[in-house]
Amino acid sequence: MSGENTSAARIRWAVELADGVQDLAWSPDGCWLAAAAVSGPISLIATATGEVSREWPGHVGGTLKLAWSPDSRRLASGGQDGCARVWDPNDDEERQRLAAGSDWVGGVSFSPYAALLITAAGKELRAWNLDGQLLRATQPHASTITDLAWHPQQPLLASSAFGKIHLWDWCSPESPEERILPHPSPLLNARWSPNGRYLACGCQDNSLRCWTWPGAGDFQMSGYASKVRALAWDRASRWLATADREIVTLWDFEHGPPTGATPLNIEGPSDAVRELAFQAVGHRLAAGDQGGHLLVWDLDERGYRLLWQGALRGGFQRLAWHPRDRLLAVGGEDGTVAVFEFTRYPH
Amino acid sequence: MLTNAADPRIPVTVLTGFLGAGKTTLLNRILTEQHGQRIAVIENEFGEIGIDQALVINAEEEIFEMNNGCLCCTVRGDLIRILGNLMKRRDKFDRILVETTGLADPGPVAQTFFMDDEMKDKLRLDGIVTLVDCKHVAQHLEDSAECREQIAFADTLVLNKVDLVDETAVDMLEARLRAMNGLAKIQRARMARVDLGQVLDLGGFDLKRALDLNPAFLEPEYPFEWGGWYALPTGESALVLEDGPDPDMSAVLLPVSEHDALVTARETAAHLFSTTAVAAQPGDALEPGAHHYRLRLAAKPGFKRFPLRPNAAGHVALFTQHHPDEFALRVLDPNGQPLQPLYAHAYNAGHTHDDSVSSVGLVEERPVDPFKLNRWLGDLLRDKGADIFRMKGVLHLADNANRFVFQGVHMLFDGQADRPWRAEEPRLSQMIFIGRDLDRADLTAGFRACLD
Numbered sequence: 114m115s116g117e118n119t120s121a122a123r124i125r126w127a128v129e130l131a132d133g134v135q136d137l138a139w140s141p142d143g144c145w146l147a148a149a150a151v152s153g154p155i156s157l158i159a160t161a162t163g164e165v166s167r168e169w170p171g172h173v174g175g176t177l178k179l180a181w182s183p184d185s186r187r188l189a190s191g192g193q194d195g196c197a198r199v200w201d202p203n204d205d206e207e208r209q210r211l212a213a214g215s216d217w218v219g220g221v222s223f224s225p226y227a228a229l230l231i232t233a234a235g236k237e238l239r240a241w242n243l244d245g246q247l248l249r250a251t252q253p254h255a256s257t258i259t260d261l262a263w264h265p266q267q268p269l270l271a272s273s274a275f276g277k278i279h280l281w282d283w284c285s286p287e288s289p290e291e292r293i294l295p296h297p298s299p300l301l302n303a304r305w306s307p308n309g310r311y312l313a314c315g316c317q318d319n320s321l322r323c324w325t326w327p328g329a330g331d332f333q334m335s336g337y338a339s340k341v342r343a344l345a346w347d348r349a350s351r352w353l354a355t356a357d358r359e360i361v362t363l364w365d366f367e368h369g370p371p372t373g374a375t376p377l378n379i380e381g382p383s384d385a386v387r388e389l390a391f392q393a394v395g396h397r398l399a400a401g402d403q404g405g406h407l408l409v410w411d412l413d414e415r416g417y418r419l420l421w422q423g424a425l426r427g428g429f430q431r432l433a434w435h436p437r438d439r440l441l442a443v444g445g446e447d448g449t450v451a452v453f454e455f456t457r458y459p460h
Numbered sequence: 461m462l463t464n465a466a467d468p469r470i471p472v473t474v475l476t477g478f479l480g481a482g483k484t485t486l487l488n489r490i491l492t493e494q495h496g497q498r499i500a501v502i503e504n505e506f507g508e509i510g511i512d513q514a515l516v517i518n519a520e521e522e523i524f525e526m527n528n529g530c531l532c533c534t535v536r537g538d539l540i541r542i543l544g545n546l547m548k549r550r551d552k553f554d555r556i557l558v559e560t561t562g563l564a565d566p567g568p569v570a571q572t573f574f575m576d577d578e579m580k581d582k583l584r585l586d587g588i589v590t591l592v593d594c595k596h597v598a599q600h601l602e603d604s605a606e607c608r609e610q611i612a613f614a615d616t617l618v619l620n621k622v623d624l625v626d627e628t629a630v631d632m633l634e635a636r637l638r639a640m641n642g643l644a645k646i647q648r649a650r651m652a653r654v655d656l657g658q659v660l661d662l663g664g665f666d667l668k669r670a671l672d673l674n675p676a677f678l679e680p681e682y683p684f685e686w687g688g689w690y691a692l693p694t695g696e697s698a699l700v701l702e703d704g705p706d707p708d709m710s711a712v713l714l715p716v717s718e719h720d721a722l723v724t725a726r727e728t729a730a731h732l733f734s735t736t737a738v739a740a741q742p743g744d745a746l747e748p749g750a751h752h753y754r755l756r757l758a759a760k761p762g763f764k765r766f767p768l769r770p771n772a773a774g775h776v777a778l779f780t781q782h783h784p785d786e787f788a789l790r791v792l793d794p795n796g797q798p799l800q801p802l803y804a805h806a807y808n809a810g811h812t813h814d815d816s817v818s819s820v821g822l823v824e825e826r827p828v829d830p831f832k833l834n835r836w837l838g839d840l841l842r843d844k845g846a847d848i849f850r851m852k853g854v855l856h857l858a859d860n861a862n863r864f865v866f867q868g869v870h871m872l873f874d875g876q877a878d879r880p881w882r883a884e885e886p887r888l889s890q891m892i893f894i895g896r897d898l899d900r901a902d903l904t905a906g907f908r909a910c911l912d
Contacts (some may be wrong), residue, residue, distance in 0.1 A: 132550045132551075149544065151548040152549060153551050177545070255521055256537070257522060275522070289863075297525070316538070317526070317540075337816055338577075357577075385581070403581070447550070448550065
């Protein structure tokens with residue numbers, strides 16, 4: 114791990130996992146970073162010290178996804194064994210094992226507002242209460258669920274799949290209202306803008322699809338060189354950053370949907386970008402590419418400015434900004450988990 | 461031995477074939493033989509694989525249409541997800557095997573390795589192996605477009621269960637499959653027992669192999685697959701056949717001089733094949749001359765005999781719509797002894813059994829202009845991509861010391877600079893198309909217009 118412009122960033126700590134990093138998740142209280150290795154083990158790392166506090170075995174065959182409960186007292190994981198597992202930071206044993214379905218469990222998500230844990234196993238979506246009781250199993254989706262995204266202000270969950278977005282209104286957890294937004298593309302990911310007005314999806318067929326909310330009008334941005342694999346909104350809901358294999362693009366939503374507008378293309382990454390992440394506080398955008406380059410830009414009214422760049426052996430898998438501090442967690446193909454600490458603006 | 465040093469990507473072998481063709485048997489064989497490779501298997505049908513040294517993942521086929529205006533652009537979403545996960549592991553596999561369902565069109569699985577950039581970066585489609593059940597494939601070829609596509613897409617065809625049919629039938633089948641796919645290596649097997657080197661590690665663009673196997677590949681098309689020159693003795697000779705893949709077959713019998721034998725006659729025959737046919741039932745006499753006979757083979761099951769008029773004595777050329785092997789066709793002398801042709805030639809037939817799947821090979825000696833080629837292929841694939849299943853080529857690009865190799869599936873193709881041309885090696889540009897309703901004249905003209 115190395116960095117340039119080290120006046121702007123330093124490594125606070127680094128940990129080696131047993132295998133490539135599959136997922137990273139900060140606890141909402143900021144005390145923990147959970148990191149899953151692709152082959153299964155899940156490490157619970159203390160933010161302050163980098164000490165690995167616990168190492169859970171994770172899932173047989175491999176762990177796919179991590180999600181914290183809003184109160185930071187539970188970590189849920191989904192894996193290739195068809196289970197979702199629930200872990201307690203104070204315990205080595207798993208708290209719950211939920212039979213999420215027969216397929217890989219690629220989605221786990223706690224509702225920020227209701228006491229719900231949602232699991233997505235292949236085409237099956239299930240809702241559980243915090244005691245691990247199954248509340249609801251929905252009709253299977255027509256194809257595999259690729260992502261889950263809770264609306265930031267409402268008990269509304271979006272699940273993306275091939276050909277459709279399902280919107281679930283969990284006001285009543287036993288019988289959620291379902292609304293389907295059809296779209297003929299394979300949707301790979303789903304991200305609500307922090308103001309809750311837009312839902313953006315990257316597509317396998319080299320395009321980006323957005324819906325407005327409420328109203329669900331939709332618009333499409335095409336011309337990408339490959340599938341749109343990374344998406345990130347800035348906290349002000351002005352910028353939507355997207356990445357295909359060639360370029361990082363910024364769409365400006367300040368005056369509504371940017372249809373017809375030319376996006377801002379960010380120069381810099383020399384290899385295919387795997388992951389993009391906007392700071393939860395502040396205006397920084399981080400990108401990690403498959404060649405192991407990490408770039409951090411500052412965004413303001415005038416556009417973007419490269420703040421810092423560093424490198425990792427092997428490519429990046431995951432990036433995650435700390436919920437409050439200027440800390441960026443990165444996870445690499447080679448199993449490295451590192452946390453960078455950024456100083457204040459250098460000027 | 462089984463890796464390609466020049467390409468660090470992990471090879472993927474796709475195994476297709478109708479239900480009962482022996483895919484699971486072959487998979488088990490691959491997994492149990494001592495080859496020292498770590499293999500991951502993506503299975504689409506619950507087979508009976510239980511081998512500890514391999515990782516076996518069951519996948520449910522999930523086909524994504526690409527919604528980009530191209531109906532043939534489809535990928536396998538399940539493979540992108542599963543293989544994407546495997547590629548993240550530190551513990552890499554030497555090879556990946558993907559088994560398709562019996563009824564699968566191999567297009568989406570093949571296109572996945574061209575269409576998805578992450579797959580393309582990490583994995584290379586090494587080859588498509590199609591298992592054929594010799595006993596039942598004829599029926600499947602009639603009934604199923606998927607079966608025809610599995611044949612057309614193959615890099616290797618394994619004719620399995622040869623012990624269940626007689627050798628003549630296997631010869632006939634091989635001739636028929638060869639006409640559909642001129643590129644594939646063909647292996648015969650019992651109980652899926654094949655040389656694994658012929659099934660794995662198919663990488664490399666060995667077009668010379670295709671040309672050696674089928675020299676007619678590069679010739680103009682004729683409406684017949686075969687011509688033979690016979691010297692008929694005095695008396696009543698006869699044309700005899702067995703049942704074959706089609707209920708009837710066209711044939712032309714022409715008197716020829718000793719000097720030009722098939723050369724002049726083939727042009728006359730090509731013309732006659734386009735004229736209205738005269739039906740001939742088994743037992744009807746055939747007369748050398750300007751007749752286009754339609755032999756009604758289905759009128760009598762089993763052995764059929766068409767006497768040749770006594771005045772046929774002398775030199776004649778016989779042209780048949782299909783290869784004689786497919787119908788066990790022979791010419792018998794008046795004593796009932798088989799007559800060997802003085803000369804025989806297999807032609808490149810424009811149509812075979814109305815399968816409409818065929819191969820077209822092109823070779824040019826002049827270097828290719830890459831820009832013209834790119835434009836031509838772009839236009840061609842936009843218009844005809846749905847009908848072009850596979851495409852392979854080794855090109856001599858103008859001002860380039862290296863061979864350029866490429867392969868494509870439907871509208872997608874992927875090419876790269878290969879090793880330098882060797883000093884003694886003729887610098888030829890060769891391409892092969894396998895597809896439905898291919899127009900050889902059109903492809904030839906298009907390719908020629910790309911020459912430097």
